[in-house]
Amino acid sequence: MFKVLRKKVLSDTGNDRVVLLDIEAPLVAKKHQPGHFIMLRIDEKGERIPLTIADTNLETGAVTIIAQEVGITSKQLGRLEAGDYILDFVGPLGQAAHYPEHKHVVCIGGGLGVAPLYPEVKHLHEIDSHVTTIIGARTKEILILEEEMRKHSHQFYVATDDGSYGTKGFVTTVLQQMIDDQQPVDLVIAIGPIPMMKAVANLTRQYNIKTLVSLNSLMVDGTGMCGACRVTVGGETKFTCIDGPEFDGHLVDFDEQMRRLNMYKDKEKSALALEGCGGVGRCH
Ligand SMILES: Cc1cc2nc3c(=O)[nH]c(=O)nc-3n(C[C@H](O)[C@H](O)[C@H](O)COP(=O)(O)OP(=O)(O)OC[C@H]3O[C@@H](n4cnc5c(N)ncnc54)[C@H](O)[C@@H]3O)c2cc1C
Numbered sequence: 001m002f003k004v005l006r007k008k009v010l011s012d013t014g015n016d017r018v019v020l021l022d023i024e025a026p027l028v029a030k031k032h033q034p035g036h037f038i039m040l041r042i043d044e045k046g047e048r049i050p051l052t053i054a055d056t057n058l059e060t061g062a063v064t065i066i067a068q069e070v071g072i073t074s075k076q077l078g079r080l081e082a083g084d085y086i087l088d089f090v091g092p093l094g095q096a097a098h099y100p101e102h103k104h105v106v107c108i109g110g111g112l113g114v115a116p117l118y119p120e121v122k123h124l125h126e127i128d129s130h131v132t133t134i135i136g137a138r139t140k141e142i143l144i145l146e147e148e149m150r151k152h153s154h155q156f157y158v159a160t161d162d163g164s165y166g167t168k169g170f171v172t173t174v175l176q177q178m179i180d181d182q183q184p185v186d187l188v189i190a191i192g193p194i195p196m197m198k199a200v201a202n203l204t205r206q207y208n209i210k211t212l213v214s215l216n217s218l219m220v221d222g223t224g225m226c227g228a229c230r231v232t233v234g235g236e237t238k239f240t241c242i243d244g245p246e247f248d249g250h251l252v253d254f255d256e257q258m259r260r261l262n263m264y265k266d267k268e269k270s271a272l273a274l275e276g277c278g279g280v281g282r283c284h
């Protein structure tokens, strides 16, 4: 059993709540590298879900996870409080992100993608890369981790769809501006919704800028056995859980990913309705 040490609500717009939890898991904390994720199961009846390791504290043995309450398990997770326990907390899983010596890395996070991006920004800053961070959201009130990101970035930009904060537009609006200003960019890391990662990859392909994306495929076992998380990269089948989650954005078949993510939407809606949430909002 793994103890919840701390809980914090990072944003709450009524439907889309985002919570941060520190889980006591010293062995996971010790082995963590940027890019890794964990699979958790809240209780014996629960499903397993993958979440990125957002941060670790080697002194307290805490592993920080940040979850958006989108369905049954993430909503159950959001109802936990400090002192509660989680049954399974397996990790670190996935391939750690290894960066070659880069002069300038542009890290782009969209929506909840800002959470998995945070450990990468922090790591790049620690290894003395020049870090530019661009975070985007639909509107100002759902932006998360702004201060933390700013602290580890040399250049920092925000883009909101409605223009309520920072540049009005998408993260690609800011990236295009940087390219137009002839700022040399060695690597782009983009994490967020599939349409955002696809748009970033389409833009950088034109300028031949290497681009890594982190895929949030549906997962069941997290060990390469079930095939649920398969993705086509450069015409080859890969498994996000063991080969990823980071892949070359110019080679990923994003349209197939989108279709696979939507495959169980109806079943998830009925499951939520059965739980009494009616498919929307939180069941608190
Ligand atoms: C490697 C990896 C790292 C991840 N890291 C994070 C993280 O740090 N924080 C976070 O909040 N989420 C993260 N996710 C996504 C998270 O696993 C899903 O949101 C979660 O599984 C949803 O479970 P649920 O039972 O609450 O919702 P479900 O009932 O399974 O789904 C509810 C709704 O969410 C959509 N959905 C389900 N799974 C995903 C998914 N994988 N990606 C996008 N939409 C999905 C469904 O289409 C549905 O509309 C990560 C996924 C992967 C593969």
Ligand code: FES
Binding pocket: 218, 219, 220, 221, 222, 223, 224, 225, 226, 227, 228, 229, 230, 239, 240, 241, 242
């Ligand atoms: S989750 Fe089963 S193969 Fe990746």
